[in-house]
Amino acid sequence: MNGKNKSFRVGFASYFNANHAFSFWKARVALYALFKTIGVGPGDEIILPGYTCVMDVNPIKYVGAKPIYVDIEPDTFNMNVELLEEKITPNTKVILAQHTYGYVCDIEKIIEIAEKNNIAVIEDCCLSLGSKYKGRLAGTFGKAAYFSFQWNKPFTTGLGGMAITNDSELADKIKRLCEEQIIQPSFKEKAMLSAQLAVYRTFIYPRTTALAQSLFRWLTKKGIVVGSSATCEFEPVMMDDFFKGMSYVQSKSGIGQLRKLEQNINHRKEMAALYDTLLSEKGWRVREYDTQAMDPVMVRYPVRITEKEKALEQAASAGVELGSWFECPLHPIETPMTVYDYEMGMCPEAEKAAKEVVNLPLHPRANKKTAKRTVEFITKYTQAK
Template identity: 50%
Template sequence: MIDRALTALSSMLVPGGDSISARRLYERAVEEFFGSGTALAFWKGRVALYAILRALGIGEGDEVIVPGYTCVMVPGPVVYTGARPVYVDIDPQHYNMQPEEVERRISPRTKAILVQHTYGFPAPIEPIRKLADARGIAVIEDCCHTFGGRLDGQLLGTFGTAAFFSGQWNKPFSTGLGGLALVHDAALARRVRQQQESYPSPSRTAAFMLASQLLVYELVIYPSVTALATEVFRWLTSKGLVVGSSSTAEFDIVMPPNYALRPSPVQCRIGMCEVRRTPHNLERRKHGAGRYIAELPRLGYSVPSIPENWDLMLLRFPLRVANKQEALANASRYGVEIGSWFECPLHPIQTDQPAFGYNDGACPVAERAAAEVINLPTHRRVSDKDIDRTLAFVAEVCRPAG
């Protein structure tokens, strides 16, 4: 925590520009962590995805398969290239796309399959990759919900043609805002680098605001105040007083201005701290998830099965309840940090889903999950007391979904 706070503070003094050395050092640290691929840093995860799609030459007339249980920031970049997102339903237990459903949606126009490891549960990436390889289709892993999770001992993010990660506030690898591409094909990596080099740096003001927000976050945001802080943050974002994760323009199908940006130096410096901290992060998240898995069945909830070949790094712990809105409405009163996402197949609820090509009823399993699932915190700031309080809240306020 101290190193992140000091890094944020020092970055407030020199906030802007594009420090190539900081960026390269950060990218190299990520490459070392994964042991394969070329890492490229961006302002946000969605920008990393956009750069990968552009580098793959995806555009008008192409299709990209995406899960029908995601946030709108995923089909957004697809639509900005001129391609069409094709939505695939999920399995009800681990919230991921299944190979049979993916196969049904492949067409001669399919140029990429985006495989999201939802909440950090590994998606069936190997069979999906086989389907894609046989047809010359690129596989992009969406690792925004995991950093350090493994399947069969192999790190998620190293299975496909490329992967991308988010560094957003609540993500397992957090640089306030931030994004990384990890590319496993040398020629593609060169083209993603060209994309990155062609993007401008964020403004000094945006970089300064982000550095200050990171400092405040390190010093005062803990689970008991998160619900209140989120409300305040949304209000400040709407007034343009802080840099938000998304602007309302991003719920539109036209790419907003200042979208495709390189990272600011503060993100690269904080990113270096995050890479160093990953083992601790993993251990905390495993502990949190382990407690929910052990204790929720006693409260009458069924929990997802965890196969032995999974080494889990869960972003949040999903829980199906019969009274989602009631649970969300009561969370801040109980001082617990309860997440609502995904609120609909293309989170958040304000998304004009048909504009992004999603029509009601297309992914019924995902729609039901969106209506039922709340998520519980597992991150490094969650103490055992916070978990006790969260479980007490579940026992008192929530009812298991039927």
């Protein structure tokens, strides 16, 4: 633990008015710590949307529990709460309430159902830093919440994760678990991460992102950069050095990012509103969500198109930054999804979204010109209904 780390945790907790914050090497490690301390184990079931990152599912498998997938509703890509109750069994231990792309899920209803059935709710805020529901920040509804600072998240420390909670008993358990078991990133990992952060800052611009991304993927496979996920993380087997804490370089970067958070949020909101305007001028259907209740801070702006693969290919060569997550219900899995208990057909809306959705940049380096270019590009394709 270092001074920077404490300042980052304290600053992050205070943004949420949370009593406790714990920092980790990645968000998936934070989720694992939450499962361990909530007491999730073999035979337990964890309910989550079938439109997620497989790195959310790994910790479920690591503790011996079973993921149970709920389909999404098509406008906000969040768990369809109408389908939630039928998935609950006496073994359900946790509902993972993921706020997708920045849209807040139907968190009040989820909490109501969870309380009725004595189930814990963990909020996945990896894509929704700063989003609000009825004036309250996403991440302050459940027993705990966790966040990612990986490079394409709302803000980045290269890699990184944080868990927050107001539950003192849970916080004591996380503190003890970390004291007993957490390991520090190696010197090599820290050095590589510092270099990566410098490269991100220098090279990641809307016109170069696709190129940089392919390069990073290649370098990760070769073990030259730390990467968001090692190849072995595409299988549900926990690595010996998985349970890692946050390094000095991540904490230092996090403090800087926190200072710019309001600016970052305002930028994202302005950019999303600009996409709404530009897309609707072209006759495209734009974001649809409950504007009375929700005040989303989008991490990316999702749109549905009919020729996703072709658009991604052409965007890369045209220097247009198009994101493609989630590419499948458990993004970006390379192994068969059945090892994660997902059978094709389980979540039809999620599977449809995975085939259709591309996402447009909103990050601090995207500007009005980026939005115009991106909309010009994307509206050459056909919007999927």
